[in-house]
């Protein structure tokens with residue numbers, strides 16, 4: 001068990017399970033983007049670890065960019081997605097692979113979709129390490145999914161509770 005701020009968390013997903021899921025994601029991405037020069041777009045802060053693992057496994061030419069969006073306060077979403085650090089890279093006509101740590105309500109995705117349309121990308125796909133189908137309320141399709149989980153609040157592997165826990169190499173869930 002671990003404690004972050006006022007809450008206790010218990011181990012939930014092992015590092016080995018996470019690594020296997022990332023390897024499977026990478027096999028699909030690498031096959032779909034063979035001979036292309038995609039731009040990987042990591043969504044900060046949470047996706048920094050999974051982005052590095054996916055990008056490391058991509059054998060071809062690619063570029064890397066990040067954008068910082070946020071909507072969570074504590075363990076709940078505020079519903080309002082803000083751009084905290086914008087995208088300066090030229091994306092027009094490019095193939096983009098968005099990398100997310102987790103997709104739950106999908107509010108962030110809607111904002112990403114808006115940004116990428118405005119930038120006139122030629123196409124984009126979404127990859128996420130974790131996905132909460134029970135929480136997802138949007139229509140946008142998610143192309144690459146690592147691990148589906150119930151509607152638990154989790155920390156570790158990039159995910160935080162009020163800033164803490166991103167460095168944990170396995171994933172923990174809130175203790176009941």
Ligand code: HPA
Nearest residue numbers: 102104152153154159160
């Ligand atoms: N944990 C941390 N951050 C999150 C989560 C979660 O379960 N869902 C969306 N952002």
Ligand code: MG
Nearest residue numbers: 072159160161
């Ligand atoms: Mg967070």
